[in-house]
Amino acid sequence: MARSDISTVRNPIEAANGLPNAHYIDAGVFDEERTAVLADNWAGLAVAADVPEIGDAVPLTFLGMPLLLVRDKQDTVRVFQNICRHRGMILVDAPRKIEGAIRCPYHSWCYSTSGKLVSTPHVGGPGQNTHDGIDRDLLGLIEVRSHIWMDVVWINISGTAAHFEEANAELLARWAEFDKPLYHGGANSRFALEVSCNWKLAVENYCESYHLPWVHPGLNSYSRLEDHYHIEAPDRFSGQGTLVYRQLTGEDGQSFPDFGDLSDKWDTAAEYIAAYPNVLLGVHRDHAFVIILDPQATDRTVEHIHLYYAAPTTDLDLRARNTAQWKEVFEEDIFVVEGMQRGRHAVGFDGGRFSPAMDGPTHLFHAWVAARIARRRDATLAAE
CATH class of the missing domain: 3.90.380.10 (Naphthalene 1,2-dioxygenase Alpha Subunit; Chain A, domain 1)
Incomplete structure (x- = not known):
């Protein structure tokens, strides 16, 4: 180029x-x-008002990247990559309420609203829901660094920016x-x-x-x-x-x-x-x-x-x-x-x-x- x-x-x-x-x-x-x-x-992605209640989930695309905006069971707004860690399948394709877990429609791997992998049915063979080669603790949803201010859900995709409060200290002070x-x-x-x-x-x-x-x-x-x-x-x-x-x-x-x-x-x-x-x-x-x-x-x-x-x-x-x-x-x-x-x-x-x-x-x-x-x-x- x-x-x-x-x-x-x-x-x-x-x-x-x-x-x-x-x-x-x-x-x-x-x-x-x-x-x-x-x-x-x-960068700004959405507003927290897009997920007003616990369990609300909204799929978004930003710069071509599939993302998922979720208000978890602890009432915290989170942003995840909207893909299953198994085969990269899109997890949520329309706004909805997550009543239990976020379930992949492909092989039914399930994630909590805080991103933890909680279920891997038949991953070790029929009827075997665990396998020594699959460490669930290492295979949670990929979380995108985020921060909320003025109800805006700000994201730092690379993860390399200074903390939001540091990067925007002058603006936060101006509008304190x-x-x-x-x-x-x-x-x-x-x-x-x-x-x-x-x-x-x-x-x-x-x-x-x-x-x-x-x-x-x-x-x-x-x-x-x-x-x-x-x-x-x-x-x-x-x-x-x-x-x-x-x-x-x-x-x-x-x-x-x-x-x-x-x-x-x-x-x-x-x-x-x-x-x-x-x-x-x-x-x-x-x-x-x-x-x-x-x-x-x-x-x-x-x-x-x-x-x-x-x-x-x-x-x-x-x-x-x-x-x-x-x-x-x-x-x-x-x-x-x-x-x-x-x-x-x-x-x-x-x-x-x-x-x-x-x-x-x-x-x-x-x-x-x-x-x-x-x-x-x-x-x-x-x-x-």
């Missing part, structure tokens, strides 16, 4: 170019990023006030958008407020471009905040209950941060949202959106209005990210230049991606 030239991506913003075209349209580069950017770091119970709004507070673009373009667009007047005129009418500020944590995360958050109210003036013990800042402010690589987060005084980007191909991404509240029960009609309002905003971005994707087929495009005043958050994301790729390339060369 010919390596893309990322030599200018990490320059100071005044002299930097964006990532080259290959990072959006080339299958080989997509595979390189699969390891260097997504598998080696803490929101380290409290978040209540998923339920069926009418989740939706998915299928977008014909590379996943990185969704991150880049989310990072910045520069596009608000033209892409989100409704939003910009009350939370104007000049009301926004950059959030820039080099090599960590980036995004934008607004000093003007307008709380949604119902016909009788009702609103969602606020999160408790927030500082005065949040009376009027809201923040929107891209937690690298693929999770987009938003916090407000009365609700939060999570967007998990599922990179399915160089030019295909699914955005999974979930809304959360400070209390388990809120006004259903108001909640539905809030979901509809956010869906409209996110749908307004689709033509932009899909247009940029098509633009990446323009031969000779150099990755673009950044506005030093307006594109800082996006440049930081490009630089972070380039740094991870460079690190992986250096490690590969050193091992040769």
Whole structure:
């Protein structure tokens, strides 16, 4: 595979170019990023609300890998590779409740919800359920390292990243006030958008407020471009905040209950941060949202959106209005990210230049991606 030239991506913003075209349209580069950017770091997979009750199990595919999200009998959310240790058969092919054990449909090997191999029928011959050559203690499900924060199930596929709290210490400190119970709004507070673009373009667009007047005129009418500020944590995360958050109210003036013990800042402010690589987060005084980007191909991404509240029960009609309002905003971005994707087929495009005043958050994301790729390339060369 010919390596893309990322030599200018990490320059100071005044002299930097964006990532080259290959990072959006080339299958080989997509595979390189699969390891260097997504598998080696803490990526978002799902939300814990996807498995709300003990025994709930949901099969997922991430970067082509079959995974199983389970809430075990101890009420712990776990992620396993969704394969039997015997012959690699898929264990669970549809969401369901695990009443007893996770049973392989091929030869009926069974696993507990904590991943332990508990039954191997006829493994030593007819009627013989054990064999000296099969050590059940060594053949449990392959668990993927995971962590839950903001209800997001974050995974580190390679197992090589620093502990989540260490890797994301600055972000956790910034939003420490929101380290409290978040209540998923339920069926009418989740939706998915299928977008014909590379996943990185969704991150880049989310990072910045520069596009608000033209892409989100409704939003910009009350939370104007000049009301926004950059959030820039080099090599960590980036995004934008607004000093003007307008709380949604119902016909009788009702609103969602606020999160408790927030500082005065949040009376009027809201923040929107891209937690690298693929999770987009938003916090407000009365609700939060999570967007998990599922990179399915160089030019295909699914955005999974979930809304959360400070209390388990809120006004259903108001909640539905809030979901509809956010869906409209996110749908307004689709033509932009899909247009940029098509633009990446323009031969000779150099990755673009950044506005030093307006594109800082996006440049930081490009630089972070380039740094991870460079690190992986250096490690590969050193091992040769």
